[in-house]
Amino acid sequence: MNRRIVLPLPWTPRVSDTQRFLLLSICIGLFAGLLVVCFHFAIDLVSWSALGTPIGRNRLATVLAPVLGGGFAAMLVLLVFQDAAGSGLTHTKAAVYISDGYVPFRTVVAKFVACATSIGSGNSLGPEDPALQMGAGVASWLGRAFALPKEHLRLIVPVGAAAGIAAAFNTPITAVLFVIEEVIASWNASVLGSIVLSAVSAVVVSRWFLGDEPLFRVPAFELTHPSELAVYALVGLVGGLVGTMFVRSLGVLRGRLADSSRAARLLQPFAAGAAVGLMGLLLPQIMGAGYGSVDGALHDEFSWQLMLVLAIAKMAATAVCFAAGTPGGMFAPTLFTGAMIGGGIGALAQLYWPVATSPPSAYVLVGMGAFFAAVFRAPMTSVFMVFEVSASYVIILPVMVANLVAYLVARKLSPLTFFEMVAAQDGLQLPSQERQRESRMLRVEDAMTVLPDAAAVASIGDEAGPPAPVLHPDQSLDTALHTFGSRRELAVVSRRDVSRVLGVLRLDDVLRAYGVRGGSPSLMAPASRDQPDR
Amino acid sequence: MIHRSRRLLVLVGASLAVLCGATVLLASVYHATRADRAQDHLARGEALARGDELVRAVEEYRTALSLERDSVEAERGLALALLSLGRLSEAESYLSDLLQRDPTDGPLNRGMARIHVARGRDAEARVAYQRSIYGQWPGDPLAGRIDTRFELLQYLARLDAREEVLAESLRLKAELPPGQTAAQRRVADLLLNAEAPELAIETLRAAAIAAPRDVELLAHLAEAEAATNRSRDARMTLRRALQIDPARRDLRERLAVMDRVVALDPGLPRLGLAARARRARQLLAAVFEQTRACGKELPSEMMAVRDEAALRLRRRARTDAEAADQELALAARLWSASPVCYGSTPEARALAHVLQRVEAPQAPQP
Numbered sequence: 001m002n003r004r005i006v007l008p009l010p011w012t013p014r015v016s017d018t019q020r021f022l023l024l025s026i027c028i029g030l031f032a033g034l035l036v037v038c039f040h041f042a043i044d045l046v047s048w049s050a051l052g053t054p055i056g057r058n059r060l061a062t063v064l065a066p067v068l069g070g071g072f073a074a075m076l077v078l079l080v081f082q083d084a085a086g087s088g089l090t091h092t093k094a095a096v097y098i099s100d101g102y103v104p105f106r107t108v109v110a111k112f113v114a115c116a117t118s119i120g121s122g123n124s125l126g127p128e129d130p131a132l133q134m135g136a137g138v139a140s141w142l143g144r145a146f147a148l149p150k151e152h153l154r155l156i157v158p159v160g161a162a163a164g165i166a167a168a169f170n171t172p173i174t175a176v177l178f179v180i181e182e183v184i185a186s187w188n189a190s191v192l193g194s195i196v197l198s199a200v201s202a203v204v205v206s207r208w209f210l211g212d213e214p215l216f217r218v219p220a221f222e223l224t225h226p227s228e229l230a231v232y233a234l235v236g237l238v239g240g241l242v243g244t245m246f247v248r249s250l251g252v253l254r255g256r257l258a259d260s261s262r263a264a265r266l267l268q269p270f271a272a273g274a275a276v277g278l279m280g281l282l283l284p285q286i287m288g289a290g291y292g293s294v295d296g297a298l299h300d301e302f303s304w305q306l307m308l309v310l311a312i313a314k315m316a317a318t319a320v321c322f323a324a325g326t327p328g329g330m331f332a333p334t335l336f337t338g339a340m341i342g343g344g345i346g347a348l349a350q351l352y353w354p355v356a357t358s359p360p361s362a363y364v365l366v367g368m369g370a371f372f373a374a375v376f377r378a379p380m381t382s383v384f385m386v387f388e389v390s391a392s393y394v395i396i397l398p399v400m401v402a403n404l405v406a407y408l409v410a411r412k413l414s415p416l417t418f419f420e421m422v423a424a425q426d427g428l429q430l431p432s433q434e435r436q437r438e439s440r441m442l443r444v445e446d447a448m449t450v451l452p453d454a455a456a457v458a459s460i461g462d463e464a465g466p467p468a469p470v471l472h473p474d475q476s477l478d479t480a481l482h483t484f485g486s487r488r489e490l491a492v493v494s495r496r497d498v499s500r501v502l503g504v505l506r507l508d509d510v511l512r513a514y515g516v517r518g519g520s521p522s523l524m525a526p527a528s529r530d531q532p533d534r
Numbered sequence: 535m536i537h538r539s540r541r542l543l544v545l546v547g548a549s550l551a552v553l554c555g556a557t558v559l560l561a562s563v564y565h566a567t568r569a570d571r572a573q574d575h576l577a578r579g580e581a582l583a584r585g586d587e588l589v590r591a592v593e594e595y596r597t598a599l600s601l602e603r604d605s606v607e608a609e610r611g612l613a614l615a616l617l618s619l620g621r622l623s624e625a626e627s628y629l630s631d632l633l634q635r636d637p638t639d640g641p642l643n644r645g646m647a648r649i650h651v652a653r654g655r656d657a658e659a660r661v662a663y664q665r666s667i668y669g670q671w672p673g674d675p676l677a678g679r680i681d682t683r684f685e686l687l688q689y690l691a692r693l694d695a696r697e698e699v700l701a702e703s704l705r706l707k708a709e710l711p712p713g714q715t716a717a718q719r720r721v722a723d724l725l726l727n728a729e730a731p732e733l734a735i736e737t738l739r740a741a742a743i744a745a746p747r748d749v750e751l752l753a754h755l756a757e758a759e760a761a762t763n764r765s766r767d768a769r770m771t772l773r774r775a776l777q778i779d780p781a782r783r784d785l786r787e788r789l790a791v792m793d794r795v796v797a798l799d800p801g802l803p804r805l806g807l808a809a810r811a812r813r814a815r816q817l818l819a820a821v822f823e824q825t826r827a828c829g830k831e832l833p834s835e836m837m838a839v840r841d842e843a844a845l846r847l848r849r850r851a852r853t854d855a856e857a858a859d860q861e862l863a864l865a866a867r868l869w870s871a872s873p874v875c876y877g878s879t880p881e882a883r884a885l886a887h888v889l890q891r892v893e894a895p896q897a898p899q900p
Contacts, residue, residue, distance in 0.1 A: 045567065
């Protein structure tokens with residue numbers, strides 16, 4: 001990482017690898033931003049041409065467009081560009097953990113054409129996941145073009161992914177958090193800096209062309225009463241339950257459809273398009289990404305009955321499209337469904353508890369976040385996402401409550417997240433960021449031998465030679481292993497008073513804690529050991 | 535190696551430039567297409583709204599707004615159409631957004647006031663109406679302000695806020711341009727309801743001077759004068775109206791009533807004691823005649839009052855104030871005791887008019 005590379009142009013200063021990486025991140029952000037802006041334009045232009053405005057007015061187009069558009073897009077992916085099939089995030093993670101950061105550039109082209117066609121023609125899918133993969137693809141291409149070493153190439157892909165998401169949602173913070181939560185699970189400073197730079201660059205570009213308004217224009221409101229938080233918790237509970245059920249159903253359906261014959265798999269996207277088109281005759285709101293309808297829900301356009309019907313219909317349409325292999329993402333349908341669930345519960349709460357209830361727009365926002373948290377199991381991302389897409393800070397407390405409830409409910413009911421389920425079905429063994437977050441790190445205090453005070457002082461004072469390195473109880477065993485060197489034991493001292501020895505850590509104890517040499521893995525602190533003073 | 539790296543940088547830079555150029559081109563196509571479509575839908579929405587096809591207008595406005603989120607015209611049209619359709623919650627969300635951008639918009643503030651009224655938010659409604667009245671109005675600002683004041687006055691009248699009604703009515707009266715006789719009539723009604731009859735009559739008389747041949751106005755003035763114990767003035771006004779339009783049967787009937795009132799009313803100004811006493815006795819006799827003509831069976835307590843009246847009428851007439859008061863009171867008791875007997879003949883209406891003021895406070899003498 002400290003190798004100095006000389007740039008070819010005579011007037012350029014010498015830059016280090018880190019600096020080059022950061023500059024490349026900005027470049028990736030610009031590329032990804034422009035690409036996603038074009039993607040956004042392409043989707044709308046296809047939609048206006050294929051479906052007209054408003055969606056649903058031309059009944060023939062409403063039925064035929066998703067069939068033809070979704071069918072064409074799926075054929076493109078299934079027959080020509082197989083790398084572009086499936087979830088963009090899953091393939092991006094596969095690139096990071098399996099393919100050494102390799103994302104073919106043809107994937108970018110395929111995703112652009114296929115998803116613009118499928119989403120623009122009304123299939124119930126979203127643009128953010130394809131944008132993520134396109135950003136990752138651009139990053140991989142640039143990284144390979146600049147001959148980055150393998151370890152950097154792996155890191156550059158999430159940088160591009162963040163740029164794609166940031167430009168698609170117009171949400172830089174969410175993009176950064178999502179990539180860290182879902183792709184790399186690392187807060188390493190240099191990677192974080194690159195991700196932030198690329199996300200910011202991408203958002204600058206997207207705002208230049210698309211304006212700097214948030215994704216949704218939210219009517220002003222205030223929280224009416226603290227007791228409302230109970231209703232928001234209910235939104236979280238329902239979001240968690242429904243989200244889990246949705247992911248499971250989607251998994252079952254996708255698995256069943258994947259087991260069909262090849263001929264059937266080729267026809268499935270056409271059938272999915274037909275199903276969406278027929279549903280669209282009655283409920284045109286479910287077609288495409290559906291952001292216009294979310295805006296309508298925020299402005300109290302729909303009754304609570306219609307909102308709940310839309311939520312169910314959208315889940316059905318999205319499940320059918322995604323399971324059948326129609327290219328597109330799940331973020332937008334998730335936000336739509338969550339919005340309708342939240343809005344429906346909010347409208348009901350207003351009927352039965354009008355004194356202490358905010359307007360339905362508050363519940364629409366909270367519902368979006370809760371359902372997102374339940375489906376994707378990215379708790380920090382879901383909180384900041386709601387804040388960024390609405391530019392409303394008032395909503396932050398209810399969102400935190402509802403998202404937490406939804407996340408815990410979903411985690412309790414289902415071991416697999418949506419992305420883990422998709423990866424498993426695609427035959428990919430990818431690390432689970434949730435499991436990494438949740439797993440307990442082994443520390444020195446878990447493996448050390450606590451010594452009585454007098455004996456500890458005597459044993460350290462008797463050692464001859466240069467002072468040995470010491471450990472602290474809160475340090476990880478991984479850090480301890482790096483510290484051992486040729487030694488077989490190290491003193492563990494207090495941080496408050498480094499002359500006070502608390503215990504000894506032996507190499508054998510470390511190995512035993514990791515389950516080596518006959519010892520069982522110790523994920524809980526041993527009951528027989530005392531908790532040392534730090 | 536250096537050449538290769540240089541070439542690579544140039545290639546990447548060129549790719550970025552090409553992509554940027556393509557994006558700019560696509561953006562211009564996109565924005566132009568979007569603007570055209572939005573304008574089409576907006577125009578359709580406005581045409582439908584003018585034709586009172588509000589449901590379809592709402593759909594067009596919504597589509598225009600989804601295409602051009604910054605379109606104030608589309609959002610405004612949508613908000614007002616939703617308000618007209620009674621979809622208050624949704625209208626309120628759009629109106630709030632619009633009023634955040636322009637708090638001085640008169641029609642929008644009036645729309646918001648209507649929502650507050652429907653939701654029972656009195657304080658907010660008053661504030662919104664005032665903002666509307668003093669806000670910006672397109673087209674004819676005076677007409678907008680006047681209409682809004684009337685709306686506010688009706689609302690205040692429903693709330694029984696008499697002093698506010700009076701205050702607003704006076705402001706409205708001051709603002710009304712000459713020649714707006716219909717509006718002046720409405721103001722006079724409001725002033726009457728606010729128990730300010732002098733101001734009401736003053737308003738109507740001023741309007742009648744500006745429009746001396748307006749029969750409706752004269753009829754309204756006569757009504758106001760009759761309601762305020764100015765029976766002679768009311769009779770004269772009705773005669774004037776009939777001179778202009780002799781074919782008006784309703785005015786002729788009202789004149790007949792007024793004639794009888796003027797003949798019977800013992801409370802008319804400038805009557806001497808003897809005249810007053812005579813009229814009181816005539817009044818009692820007239821009421822008694824009405825009950826005698828009544829073919830229905832009367833309850834016993836009514837019969838008792840009637841017998842008392844008959845006894846009184848058989849006695850010699852007196853001309854003192856005490857007798858007059860007694861006969862008036864007896865006439866009023868007999869009248870209120872036997873309401874089943876009276877139809878809507880001019881005689882009955884005249885008697886009702888005179889007797890309703892027997893216990894009411896006397897109006898100031900002109």
